[in-house]
Amino acid sequence: MVSKSPDIPFYDLYGESFLKLSADFVHLEDIRARSAGLEWEISLHRHAKLLQILCVFDNNWTVQLDDETLELSGDWLVTIPPGVVHGFNFAPYTHGYVLSVNTDVINEINSGGDIAEFTQAVWTPRAIEFKGKEQAQRFSNYLKLLAEEMQNPGVGAALSINMIIKLLFISIARQVKEGSSHASISGRDSKVLLGFRELIDKHFIEHLTVADYAARLFISVSTLSRICQHHLHTTPKKLIQQKLINETKRRLIYTRQSLEEIATTLGFKDTGYFCRFFKQSEGVTAGDFRRNSDL
Secondary structure, eight states: OOOOOTTSOBOSBTTBOOOOOOTTOEEEEEHHHHHGGGTTEEEEEBOSSEEEEEEEEEEEEEEEETTEEEEEEEEEEEEEOTTOOEEEEEOTTOEEEEEEEEHHHHHHHHTTSSSHHHHGGGGSOEEEEOSSHHHHHHHHHHHHHHHHHHHSOOTTHHHHHHHHHHHHHHHHHHHHHTTOEEEEOOOHHHHHHHHHHHHHHHHGGGTOOHHHHHHHTTSOHHHHHHHHHHHHSSOHHHHHHHHHHHHHHHHHHHOOOOHHHHHHHTTOSOHHHHHHHHHHHHSSOHHHHHHHHTO
16 A cells, blocks of 8 residues: 655656756656666655656556555556556567646646546556557657657747647547546545545636535545645645646737736736736746747
8 A cells, every 4th residue: 555654755767866857847768768777666655746657568567546455467558647656667669658647737738628628537556458460559659749849849840739638538548438447546635636626627717715625525624635735735726727827828929819808708807907917926927928839
């Protein structure tokens, strides 16, 4: 059983605690790049703001997710939401990839509305077996295409990268729907965090209080705060505010809405308060953020 001790470290990437993760942080690496030098063992750890997807092809490996240990053989992928304790033991010379995505990227992808139902599949820690070599090869091809875009970025690279991530999420959702999901971890804290994220996505413009969210999750404010602090190193209020900030940024970059219109559609009754809220969070005015994004 995984210890709930705070001694289990938080990393940005494994073994690297002090990276400055940008809002558009996406990282893809071959499993061998990090694991070979660690005798193919990744000790228990967790990430506060990264979603990770691991896939291994034609090999045996051991996965620990929270309180559950899985022995996998063949072609598998594993989804690991932020805050989930995890560790791995790989066979030497394992072929596979680790994709790490900042949750801000996922929020931006979700904000379009057409993909949100598919991204729900990656918010649950689970192991998924590819049904056949063709399915595994298609997923591998998406990852190789992503690697090419990241290594040789051209015009529209950010858009292209986000679209490939969408393809990966859709592929995962399809596999879950087809019944090839082997092990969905049902830890209470994981369920709370998943439910909390879903509620924020649905109700953030209503400006509900933390107490409102806790009541809808049938838990106390102190329990919700403890779970967020323990698994994500942040508070429920900050998660709610970050959703509003991310949506504000999206509208500043991709629409021509005025600040008054953005404030109103995001549920702010006072434009002045909205502007102060944004500047306090980002250290720059909303107008300057828009102008800098246009450069």
